[in-house]
Amino acid sequence: MTFVESQITIVGAGNLGTSLVKGLIDSGNYQPSDFTLTRRNTAKLLGLKEKGFAVTANNIKGIEGSNVIFLAVLPQKVDVVLKEISRSINSNQLIISLVSGVKVKDIQFILGDDIPIVRAMPNTAISIRESMTCIATNDKWSARIPEVKEMFELVGETVVINEEQMISATALCACGIAFFLRAIRAASQGGNEIDFHASEALKIAAQTAKGAASLLIANNSHPEDEIDKVTSPKGCTIAGLNEMEHNGFSSSFIKGITVSAKQARGLYSEE
Structure with missing residues (x-):
C-alpha cells in the first residue's frame, strides 16, 4: 500500500481538518470513502x-x-482525545498532529513511544x-x-x-493567512475610498496581492527587488x-506575528 492509498481519519474535523480533506479530494488521489471524520457535533459534517x-x-x-490519523483538535482538548484513543491505537497507525504547541514528546507521553508521530502545520489554503x-x-520518526x-x-x-520552529510556523504560516487577508x-x-465600488476594489486588491506573491515565487526574488521596479523618484x-x-505598517505586521507566536506557545497549557 502506498501512502496515497491509505485509509485516513481526521480526529476533530473542524475548519482545518475539512479544508485538508477538500484539498486531498481535489488532488484526484483520494475518494470520500478513504476518509473517516470525527467531531462532537456531527450535524456540522452532514454535507x-x-x-x-x-x-x-x-x-x-x-x-x-485507519493507517493515518490526523489530530486536528484544539490544543486545550488534545490530552483528552489522546487518552481516549490511547488503548485503541497501534504502531501500524501514523499520527500526524496539526495541533499547535503540542510537541511529539507530549503526544508520546500519553500514547507511548512505539506510535509514529509527525507534526504538520498547514493553513486553510489547503482547501x-x-x-x-x-x-x-x-529523530526517532524522521524516516x-x-x-x-x-x-x-x-x-x-x-x-x-x-520541531523547535513549529510555534513560529504556526504564527507565520497558519495565522499568516489571516494577516495577509487583513x-x-x-x-x-x-x-x-478613492474611487472603486467595494466588490471591484476587493477583486483588484486580491489579484494584485496574488500577483505580488507570484512574482516572488516565480523569480525567487526579494520583495525589495520587485518594489524597486515600480518606484521612481x-x-x-x-x-x-x-x-x-x-x-507603522511593517512594525505592526512584525509585531502581530511575534505576538501570535507568543500566544501560540501558551495554548497547550491553557485550560
Whole structure:
C-alpha cells in the first residue's frame, strides 16, 4: 500500500481538518470513502456525510482500520482525545498532529513511544491546494517525513523544519493567512475610498496581492527587488510606501506575528 492509498481519519474535523480533506479530494488521489471524520457535533459534517464520507462522534470507532490519523483538535482538548484513543491505537497507525504547541514528546507521553508521530502545520489554503505546510518530528520518526511530505505536496508547498520552529510556523504560516487577508482587506478599503465600488476594489486588491506573491515565487526574488521596479523618484508608489511606514505598517505586521507566536506557545497549557 502506498501512502496515497491509505485509509485516513481526521480526529476533530473542524475548519482545518475539512479544508485538508477538500484539498486531498481535489488532488484526484483520494475518494470520500478513504476518509473517516470525527467531531462532537456531527450535524456540522452532514454535507460531507451526504457526499460519502464516514462521519462519527466516536473517536475510538473513527480510528479503527485507519493507517493515518490526523489530530486536528484544539490544543486545550488534545490530552483528552489522546487518552481516549490511547488503548485503541497501534504502531501500524501514523499520527500526524496539526495541533499547535503540542510537541511529539507530549503526544508520546500519553500514547507511548512505539506510535509514529509527525507534526504538520498547514493553513486553510489547503482547501484549494495552495497551502504552505511546515513538517517536523523527532529523530526517532524522521524516516516517516518523506511520506508525510508526499501527502502535503498534493495540496501545496512544504518545508521540513526543526520541531523547535513549529510555534513560529504556526504564527507565520497558519495565522499568516489571516494577516495577509487583513492586509488585502485594508487595500480594498483604500480602493473603495478613492474611487472603486467595494466588490471591484476587493477583486483588484486580491489579484494584485496574488500577483505580488507570484512574482516572488516565480523569480525567487526579494520583495525589495520587485518594489524597486515600480518606484521612481518623487513618484506615487514611494509616496504611498513612505506614508504606510510612517504609520507603522511593517512594525505592526512584525509585531502581530511575534505576538501570535507568543500566544501560540501558551495554548497547550491553557485550560
